[in-house]
Amino acid sequence: MPLELYDVARDTLRRTGLTPVAQSKISLMITTAKNINALFLGAVEFLPFVGPEQQLLHAQYFQEMESILLLSKVTRWTQDPRVYMESMPILAPIWKEWRLRYSMPGVSAIDPKGFYQGLALGHALLSKIRIVPVIPPEIDLADPYALALRRIEQDNGRMIQSQITLLRTTAPSMLEEERDSLIEEKQELVNDTFNKFLQWLAKS
Amino acid sequence: MPYIKIGRSRVNYGLMGEEGREVIVFINGLTQTNTLWTTHQEGLSRQGYRVLTYDTLGQGQSSKPVLGIRMDDHADLLLKLLDALEIKQCHLCGISFGGVVAMHVAMKYPERVKSLVPMSTFAEMPGQLEQLGRGFYMAITQAGFPLIQTLLLPMNVSSNWIEQVRNTLPESMRRGYLYNDPYAIQNLMESYVNFQPFAQDLNKIRCPTLILNGEFDYLTPRICHETLRQNIQSSRLMIVPHAFHAFTLEYPELTVRIIEAFVRNVLAGQWQGDKTVWVASEDAHSEVLATRSVGDHMRAVFVRLPEEDLSVADEWRVSLPGAEPVEAVQVKPARKPTAPKKPVAVAVKEVTTTKPAAKKIEKPVSAGKSIKKTVAEKPVKAPPKKPVNKLPRKG
Numbered sequence: 001m002p003l004e005l006y007d008v009a010r011d012t013l014r015r016t017g018l019t020p021v022a023q024s025k026i027s028l029m030i031t032t033a034k035n036i037n038a039l040f041l042g043a044v045e046f047l048p049f050v051g052p053e054q055q056l057l058h059a060q061y062f063q064e065m066e067s068i069l070l071l072s073k074v075t076r077w078t079q080d081p082r083v084y085m086e087s088m089p090i091l092a093p094i095w096k097e098w099r100l101r102y103s104m105p106g107v108s109a110i111d112p113k114g115f116y117q118g119l120a121l122g123h124a125l126l127s128k129i130r131i132v133p134v135i136p137p138e139i140d141l142a143d144p145y146a147l148a149l150r151r152i153e154q155d156n157g158r159m160i161q162s163q164i165t166l167l168r169t170t171a172p173s174m175l176e177e178e179r180d181s182l183i184e185e186k187q188e189l190v191n192d193t194f195n196k197f198l199q200w201l202a203k204s
Numbered sequence: 205m206p207y208i209k210i211g212r213s214r215v216n217y218g219l220m221g222e223e224g225r226e227v228i229v230f231i232n233g234l235t236q237t238n239t240l241w242t243t244h245q246e247g248l249s250r251q252g253y254r255v256l257t258y259d260t261l262g263q264g265q266s267s268k269p270v271l272g273i274r275m276d277d278h279a280d281l282l283l284k285l286l287d288a289l290e291i292k293q294c295h296l297c298g299i300s301f302g303g304v305v306a307m308h309v310a311m312k313y314p315e316r317v318k319s320l321v322p323m324s325t326f327a328e329m330p331g332q333l334e335q336l337g338r339g340f341y342m343a344i345t346q347a348g349f350p351l352i353q354t355l356l357l358p359m360n361v362s363s364n365w366i367e368q369v370r371n372t373l374p375e376s377m378r379r380g381y382l383y384n385d386p387y388a389i390q391n392l393m394e395s396y397v398n399f400q401p402f403a404q405d406l407n408k409i410r411c412p413t414l415i416l417n418g419e420f421d422y423l424t425p426r427i428c429h430e431t432l433r434q435n436i437q438s439s440r441l442m443i444v445p446h447a448f449h450a451f452t453l454e455y456p457e458l459t460v461r462i463i464e465a466f467v468r469n470v471l472a473g474q475w476q477g478d479k480t481v482w483v484a485s486e487d488a489h490s491e492v493l494a495t496r497s498v499g500d501h502m503r504a505v506f507v508r509l510p511e512e513d514l515s516v517a518d519e520w521r522v523s524l525p526g527a528e529p530v531e532a533v534q535v536k537p538a539r540k541p542t543a544p545k546k547p548v549a550v551a552v553k554e555v556t557t558t559k560p561a562a563k564k565i566e567k568p569v570s571a572g573k574s575i576k577k578t579v580a581e582k583p584v585k586a587p588p589k590k591p592v593n594k595l596p597r598k599g
Contacts, residue, residue, distance in 0.1 A: 003382055123270060127387050133378050157348040157386050164387060168271055176271060180212060183270045 221254030231302030237264035360450035418447030438477025
């Protein structure tokens with residue numbers, strides 16, 4: 001993880017402040033991550049093989065929806081359409097990952113291995129997308145937008161406990177190496193996306 | 205920093221110093237990265253050593269497995285790293301969690317470890333440490349990594365140090381947050397929660413071992429190091445004065461000096477692993493690097509030694525509730541101070557009494573410029589004739 005990307009993005013925000021463009025970029029990144037995880041959670045929460053952990057996923061689904069709602073409400077969305085256009089190629093890889101695995105032909109296609117991959121993707125989204133270090137310290141601690149970002153990141157740390165537990169305990173038929181490999185693949189995907197996002201944010 | 209692939213894991217490491225030199229290896233503590241050893245690495249390599257630092261699995265820029273890490277994985281990883289770098293033997297230093305790893309390596313692969321420096325570490329978990337571990341675990345799973353950082357800082361370093369770095373602290377914390385993935389730190393913590401004590405296996409460590417413990421380390425207190433001292437055969441315990449848990453960070457120069465002196469001593473075949481307890485100098489440049497500890501090194505206060513006879517004026521006598529008032533007892537004149545029989549070191553900077561006639565006596569051999577002992581020369585006032593503190597009688 002190149003720390004310089006964080007530093008450059010923070011320096012930009014330090015110079016410009018949390019403008020509508022900057023807020024829109026950040027919110028597009030976070031709400032995309034939350035939407036993808038929520039879509040997976042919504043699709044699998046009532047599957048019989050999930051077992052007693054279903055409760056955890058059910059709770060996380062609503063928590064993710066709450067985060068999306070919170071961020072959508074506090075964001076000062078830009079009216080510049082270019083920002084939304086520019087976001088597409090950056091965020092497309094993680095949307096594509098979701099579509100490949102879970103969108104068609106639907107829930108019935110989600111087998112235990114697919115379920116595991118969804119958990120791994122959720123883990124990567126919750127652990128690798130960390131915005132708080134990009135917020136300059138000069139931003140007012142009570143700024144509603146910065147406050148929402150901090151709260152969401154703190155919630156991520158709590159929610160990820162479900163993924164950590166389930167990634168260790170489910171899919172016992174899969175070899176540890178295979179499980180490791182799937183997790184690593186998702187982490188690389190999210191890392192790449194997030195690094196591109198930071199570069200984009202630095203251009204605000 | 206370069207990295208190396210070991211199996212599926214990427215290991216970030218830094219190696220400084222020419223090939224063929226004696227190799228000293230440093231292992232990080234829980235939330236550290238190998239960049240925190242830079243001063244030590246530079247200092248020791250200037251003195252002719254080759255110094256290896258690396259991020260353990262789950263830390264810094266090395267791989268961060270999601271499915272968990274076993275304690276043996278850490279020991280095996282270091283062995284493979286040494287193999288990959290063609291290092292046959294090393295002097296192994298580890299702090300805190302890294303100290304646990306270092307001891308495991310020394311037990312599992314004794315032929316690879318020439319000497320060992322476990323610092324601020326433990327081989328079993330006393331109740332307090334166990335409860336702290338649980339608290340940290342709750343903090344990271346329920347409140348996030350910044351809380352762990354905030355809780356650990358005052359345990360790691362002194363208020364003085366915090367004051368010195370106050371302006372740069374938020375940025376250091378931010379970088380610590382970025383370097384560390386909370387889930388990976390959680391994994392490392394879980395290996396603490398499921399910690400298997402290994403004090404009974406410490407006798408497998410045969411190499412010269414210098415155990416270092418900060419005077420005020422209340423994260424891994426003296427008792428943890430006492431277990432190591434008692435069970436590691438060729439060991440000595442050295443207390444670093446004024447230091448807290450992360451003394452390597454606060455006193456890098458002194459740490460380098462101690463480690464270099466120890467390694468040199470081992471290489472010269474002069475090491476005496478006699479399980480004695482020493483106190484390091486407060487001055488990293490002092491000719492006397494350390495002195496033998498006197499008194500009970502397990503205590504945090506000075507306890508009168510049998511040969512230290514005190515006068516009544518040194519005692520605060522208070523009658524027990526309901527008992528007769530304490531009458532003045534026969535006054536014994538305080539003894540004239542005598543020079544200590546052997547060089548002594550004390551674990552606090554100065555000991556002062558409240559008596560104005562106190563006289564400082566410089567010991568013939570001092571551990572450092574500010575290590576002094578003050579001994580009462582003569583009581584100025586006669587002891588009180590009536591009870592020092594008369595309490596009203598009951599009834």
